[in-house]
Amino acid sequence: MNGHRLVYLDNAATSQRPLPVLHAVEEFYRTxxxxxxxxxxxxxxEATQRYEDARHTVAEFIGAEKDCEVIFTRNASESLNLxxxxxxxxxxxxxxEIILPVSEHHSNLVPWQMVARAKGAKLVYLYPDETGxxxxxxxxxxxxxxxxxxxxxxxxxxxxxxxxxxxxAEKAHSVGAVVVLDCAQSIPHMPVNVQKLGADxxxxxxxxxxxxxxxxxxxxREEILNNMPPFLSGxxxxxxxxxxxxxxxxxxxxxxxxxxxxxxxxxxxxxxKYLQSVGYERIQKTxxxxxxxxxxxxxxxxxxxxxxxxDNRKNRCGVIxxxxxxxxxxxxxxxxDMNGVAIRAGHHCAQPLMEYLKVNATCRASLYFYNxxxxxxxxxxxxxKVRGWLGLGA
Amino acid sequence: xxxxxxxxxxxxxxxxxxxxxxxxxxxxxTLKGVNPSCGDEITLELRxxxxxxxxxxxxxxxxxxxxxxxxxxxxxIKGKTTEEALKLAKTFxxxxxxxxTDERELEVLDEAIALRDISHMxxxxxxxxxxxxxxxxxxxxxxxx
Numbered sequence: 001m002n003g004h005r006l007v008y009l010d011n012a013a014t015s016q017r018p019l020p021v022l023h024a025v026e027e028f029y030r031t032x033x034x035x036x037x038x039x040x041x042x043x044x045x046e047a048t049q050r051y052e053d054a055r056h057t058v059a060e061f062i063g064a065e066k067d068c069e070v071i072f073t074r075n076a077s078e079s080l081n082l083x084x085x086x087x088x089x090x091x092x093x094x095x096x097e098i099i100l101p102v103s104e105h106h107s108n109l110v111p112w113q114m115v116a117r118a119k120g121a122k123l124v125y126l127y128p129d130e131t132g133x134x135x136x137x138x139x140x141x142x143x144x145x146x147x148x149x150x151x152x153x154x155x156x157x158x159x160x161x162x163x164x165x166x167x168x169a170e171k172a173h174s175v176g177a178v179v180v181l182d183c184a185q186s187i188p189h190m191p192v193n194v195q196k197l198g199a200d201x202x203x204x205x206x207x208x209x210x211x212x213x214x215x216x217x218x219x220x221r222e223e224i225l226n227n228m229p230p231f232l233s234g235x236x237x238x239x240x241x242x243x244x245x246x247x248x249x250x251x252x253x254x255x256x257x258x259x260x261x262x263x264x265x266x267x268x269x270x271x272x273k274y275l276q277s278v279g280y281e282r283i284q285k286t287x288x289x290x291x292x293x294x295x296x297x298x299x300x301x302x303x304x305x306x307x308x309x310x311d312n313r314k315n316r317c318g319v320i321x322x323x324x325x326x327x328x329x330x331x332x333x334x335x336x337d338m339n340g341v342a343i344r345a346g347h348h349c350a351q352p353l354m355e356y357l358k359v360n361a362t363c364r365a366s367l368y369f370y371n372x373x374x375x376x377x378x379x380x381x382x383x384x385k386v387r388g389w390l391g392l393g394a
Numbered sequence: 395x396x397x398x399x400x401x402x403x404x405x406x407x408x409x410x411x412x413x414x415x416x417x418x419x420x421x422x423x424t425l426k427g428v429n430p431s432c433g434d435e436i437t438l439e440l441r442x443x444x445x446x447x448x449x450x451x452x453x454x455x456x457x458x459x460x461x462x463x464x465x466x467x468x469x470x471i472k473g474k475t476t477e478e479a480l481k482l483a484k485t486f487x488x489x490x491x492x493x494x495t496d497e498r499e500l501e502v503l504d505e506a507i508a509l510r511d512i513s514h515m516x517x518x519x520x521x522x523x524x525x526x527x528x529x530x531x532x533x534x535x536x537x538x539x
Contacts, residue, residue, distance in 0.1 A: 037441075326457060327432075327458070328434055328455075328457030328458060328460075329432070329457075330434075330457040330459070330518065330521060331401075331457045331458045331459070334400075334515065334517075334518060345432070346431060346432045346433070347432070347433050351433075354433065360432075360433040360434075360435070360455055361432050361433045389401050390401060390406050390409065390410075390458055391403075391406040391407075391410060
């Protein structure tokens with residue numbers, strides 16, 4: 001990029017895709033392409049099989065009890081909207097409370113605002129400390145008998161904090177609330193088992209874990225999904241349609257209206273197999289080393305604020321949000337871009353957290369296991385030069 | 395494209411000098427401009443009298459490009475009629491969108507010509523035009539106060 005080797009440090013936004021994923025998608029479209037669940041001919045049966053095999057792979061991957069608990073969507077945002085519209089608007093009542101950390105991505109926050117407005121419910125926020133941790137007291141105090149839904153990210157897309165989901169889920173279940181988990185930022189980097197974590201719903205996107213864009217997943221417990229009305233209606237999600245009424249297909253078709261992104265599902269399956277072939281253990285070890293190396297380097301750079309600090313390494317994913325003194329994040333990103341370094345700058349779809357941190361925007365470097373120490377060296381070196389570009393002292 | 399074509403001395407000087415970054419006395423128009431994608435916010439204050447912009451200033455926070463562009467704009471519009479200011483804004487948008495390339499036509503933009511290369515940086519166009527869009531809204535009546 002710009003005459004330099006690309007140093008891609010925007011993995012929290014989307015990852016790069018390995019060849020086996022691209023090949024799997026191409027192979028499907030070249031040799032097995034037909035509309036699944038519809039045709040009575042061999043090719044359609046084969047396409048259906050590929051689609052359902054992908055669902056089975058996802059179900060096993062996340063520890064779902066049954067394949068029908070896996071709903072394919074476009075992305076985590078759509079998955080979370082499905083829960084908000086179908087579950088939230090049906091079951092949340094006036095005076096109920098929805099609990100969420102202030103660090104949530106807008107996709108796990110704005111839909112709940114919609115539910116709260118529509119039903120007269122209240123949003124109650126959990127506030128992380130300066131290292132990004134949620135306090136036990138806050139969790140104990142705010143999750144009460146009024147709580148209907150606890151919605152939270154497994155990993156913060158801004159601070160990289162890994163939240164104690166299991167503990168929060170236990171507390172939520174003890175008061176009869178359901179737990180909606182956003183694993184978009186965790187599942188590319190660590191094992192996610194919905195049953196072990198205690199998720200009633202769990203959402204993630206394929207594109208952050210090396211799958212194509214446009215394929216996402218919603219996991220929901222079967223008994224809850226069965227009690228929910230459809231989200232989108234139309235073809236393929238019905239049982240019988242008469243002039244004035246219709247009955248709906250069983251799970252998962254009930255929530256999959258219209259022709260689905262089968263190529264995407266096939267790509268997601270290939271990405272899961274690729275991740276499994278590398279192994280989470282290796283991924284986590286590599287990322288932790290890179291994170292330590294980056295934070296060590298950043299700790300030595302003056303005029304730099306790292307949100308969540310540079311010493312806090314435990315329960316932290318390879319996501320680093322920072323600000324350079326007197327330089328707007330957009331300028332930082334443009335300057336780094338000139339050296340081929342791709343980082344994100346802005347509010348990262350988490351404006352309430354920006355307000356809480358008292359910043360307008362931050363820079364964010366986010367790692368994946370294919371990054372190298374050389375990438376980090378180039379990033380750190382470029383970062384040191386930022387203030388100089390703007391005529392400020394180093 | 396080299397970055398130094400963008401972060402020229404003019405930009406950094408404007409950004410650091412804060413010459414036009416202040417409230418003005420008795421503004422007749424105050425309007426906030428926001429870039430929702432990044433949180434850049436500026437508030438533009440104008441004092442108009444008989445169709446002439448007597449004084450102008452801005453406050454707020456944002457990147458070097460949005461701040462410098464607003465500051466350069468204020469140098470340009472002080473003492474101009476609102477019609478002239480609007481015409482300058484249109485010329486500036488034309489330059490940034492690469493629709494106006496005639497040097498003679500761009501001459502009126504004076505120092506703002508330094509921002510010409512932003513047209514090659516699509517991600518930063520919004521930053522460069524924030525002040526000018528706010529000015530346009532302030533003059534044409536999309537006013538908050």
